Amino acid sequence: MTVAPDSVFTRLARLTEHPRATVLVRCAGALSGQDVTAAQLLDGCRRTADALRAAGVRRGDKAVVMTRDAYHLVACVYALISLGAVPVLIEPRAEVRRCLDEIAPGVFIGEPLAHVARRALGWGRGQVRTALVTGRGLPGRLLGRSLPLAVPDGSGPLPPVPEPRPDDLAMIAFTSGSTGQPKGVEYRCATLAGQLAALDAVLRAEPGDVLLSCFLPFAALGPLLGLTTVAPQVDHLAPARTPPGSLVGPLRRHRATHVLGSPAVLGLIAGHCVRHGLTLPSVRRVLSFGAPLRPRLAEMLAKALPPGAEILSVYGATECLPVAAIDAQELRVRPPAGHVGTCLGRPLPGVRARILDADGTGLGEIAVAGPMVSPAYHARPDATRAAKSLADGALWHRTGDLGRLDGEGRLWYLGRSAHLVIGEGFALTTEDIEAAADTAAGVRRTALVGVGAAGRQRAVLCVEPEPGARRDAVVEALRAVLGDHPDARRIATVLFHPRFPTDIRHNSKIDRARLATYAAGGRR
Ligand SMILES: Nc1ncnc2c1ncn2[C@@H]1O[C@H](COP(=O)(O)OP(=O)(O)OP(=O)(O)O)[C@@H](O)[C@H]1O
Numbered sequence: 001m002t003v004a005p006d007s008v009f010t011r012l013a014r015l016t017e018h019p020r021a022t023v024l025v026r027c028a029g030a031l032s033g034q035d036v037t038a039a040q041l042l043d044g045c046r047r048t049a050d051a052l053r054a055a056g057v058r059r060g061d062k063a064v065v066m067t068r069d070a071y072h073l074v075a076c077v078y079a080l081i082s083l084g085a086v087p088v089l090i091e092p093r094a095e096v097r098r099c100l101d102e103i104a105p106g107v108f109i110g111e112p113l114a115h116v117a118r119r120a121l122g123w124g125r126g127q128v129r130t131a132l133v134t135g136r137g138l139p140g141r142l143l144g145r146s147l148p149l150a151v152p153d154g155s156g157p158l159p160p161v162p163e164p165r166p167d168d169l170a171m172i173a174f175t176s177g178s179t180g181q182p183k184g185v186e187y188r189c190a191t192l193a194g195q196l197a198a199l200d201a202v203l204r205a206e207p208g209d210v211l212l213s214c215f216l217p218f219a220a221l222g223p224l225l226g227l228t229t230v231a232p233q234v235d236h237l238a239p240a241r242t243p244p245g246s247l248v249g250p251l252r253r254h255r256a257t258h259v260l261g262s263p264a265v266l267g268l269i270a271g272h273c274v275r276h277g278l279t280l281p282s283v284r285r286v287l288s289f290g291a292p293l294r295p296r297l298a299e300m301l302a303k304a305l306p307p308g309a310e311i312l313s314v315y316g317a318t319e320c321l322p323v324a325a326i327d328a329q330e331l332r333v334r335p336p337a338g339h340v341g342t343c344l345g346r347p348l349p350g351v352r353a354r355i356l357d358a359d360g361t362g363l364g365e366i367a368v369a370g371p372m373v374s375p376a377y378h379a380r381p382d383a384t385r386a387a388k389s390l391a392d393g394a395l396w397h398r399t400g401d402l403g404r405l406d407g408e409g410r411l412w413y414l415g416r417s418a419h420l421v422i423g424e425g426f427a428l429t430t431e432d433i434e435a436a437a438d439t440a441a442g443v444r445r446t447a448l449v450g451v452g453a454a455g456r457q458r459a460v461l462c463v464e465p466e467p468g469a470r471r472d473a474v475v476e477a478l479r480a481v482l483g484d485h486p487d488a489r490r491i492a493t494v495l496f497h498p499r500f501p502t503d504i505r506h507n508s509k510i511d512r513a514r515l516a517t518y519a520a521g522g523r524r
Contacts, residue, residue, distance in 0.1 A: 039154030059084030070231030194371025214261030262506035442469030
């Protein structure tokens with residue numbers, strides 16, 4: 001018998017069971033913060049929903065929410081969903097205008113700076129009819145109507161939470177755009193419920209657990225997953241530049257049991273602990289996501305954790321999160337003969353994975369099916385057609401990732417198919433080379449890029465060295481770790497780069513298009 005997963009609404013309603021429990025902690029700085037109880041959050045959602053309704057926001061309206069404040073984000077997202085309106089999450093970056101032109105949002109809710117950018121850069125021009133400003137800001141009134149979002153005392157009535165239809169559109173979240181223009185991913189109510197159920201299986205939270213969420217949108221899911229959620233002050237435009245103390249301070253102060261972040265952010269935490277001789281005795285589970293977790297980082301992190309704590313690398317994408325998870329100790333498993341790349345673990349309960357268009361060695365594109373898979377891109381029928389298909393009574397999503405399934409049902413990751421390096425008579429997957437090259441002493445990370453036209457590309461291994469590492473020593477170390485790699489001879493050039501360009505969401509996905517331009521000599 002399959003049990004329908006709890007919807008966002010069931011989970012919201014469940015927050016009323018312990019109204020005085022802290023569910024969200026907003027960190028305004030390394031030392032200060034504000035605790036929000038379940039009653040305050042629900043009261044705040046109701047007030048926000050009332051204010052949105054009064055401003056003319058209606059069921060089905062698409063509303064961009066752009067704020068760095070965790071409470072504002074959570075209150076707005078829950079309030080919009082409870083009204084049947086659709087929150088749209090997108091990072092402030094170069095392509096926002098084009099992305100919003102596709103989505104055509106009628107409502108824009110954001111902090112003053114987001115509205116300044118909206119006005120200056122024409123985001124949603126001709127579409128946004130209701131502009132609402134969150135937080136206190138000088139030019140607020142010039143930019144739009146102010147949305148009152150002070151944390152209430154929690155004594156007001158709780159919001160009515162109607163049970164929606166599973167197929168109702170609940171949210172749109174944009175991909176990070178590492179293989180082209182970001183796409184707006186549709187989450188139906190059933191998709192969100194599926195994601196929450198799959199995340200329950202990964203987090204395995206117990207009453208009283210505390211999540212430090214270093215990725216802001218995830219702070220909105222934490223309370224629904226039954227965790228008190230701490231939102232530290234991350235530099236959301238450049239997470240890797242966050243002062244590590246503003247992550248480790250709240251983690252230790254609030255005795256986080258679960259920590260969630262990208263490898264770049266987890267690297268900050270691990271580095272800070274090593275430098276200051278700190279330990280993190282409260283932590284039971286660390287979740288890394290967004291890019292491969294390297295064993296070296298996992299080992300550094302493990303030194304700060306108590307015995308028995310788990311470090312998991314969680315694989316997924318905006319369109320399907322989470323898909324699989326692997327304990328860092330297993331990351332070191334040797335691939336079965338002929339298999340290369342990085343192990344992602346087994347698909348989570350309820351998730352199915354298969355390899356499409358596999359070659360003779362079993363390598364092909366990873367496709368996934370399950371309740372957490374988004375059924376469509378918003379207003380992009382071409383992209384939806386290319387990525388989704390029906391088979392065996394399920395909707396399958398092509399991830400754009402290359403991989404394999406081994407005899408034990410484990411998935412292996414070989415990189416994105418868009419990043420395959422195709423030269424004369426050979427094809428190199430990025431993860432095949434990089435997983436090995438990243439183990440070399442003095443190497444921070446590597447990226448394999450192709451220079452030239454596909455089919456005649458030159459393989460260039462870009463290397464970001466550790467600070468202070470000597471180049472000749474790094475090249476020697478690379479020779480040693482790639483020595484017996486069957487495809488290492490295909491690498492035409494090793495090129496040093498001081499700091500790789502990365503995505504703005506996680507600072508963990510290497511911007512390979514820019515590196516390839518750099519490698520071709522047209523430095524950017
Ligand atoms: N644990 C992991 N190990 C390896 N790669 C991962 C892991 N988690 C995520 N990824 C990579 O991140 C991708 C998902 O990223 P995301 O949804 O943020 O945007 P994107 O797919 O990069 O954007 P776009 O589709 O616009 O290029 C996955 O397809 C995979 O390549």
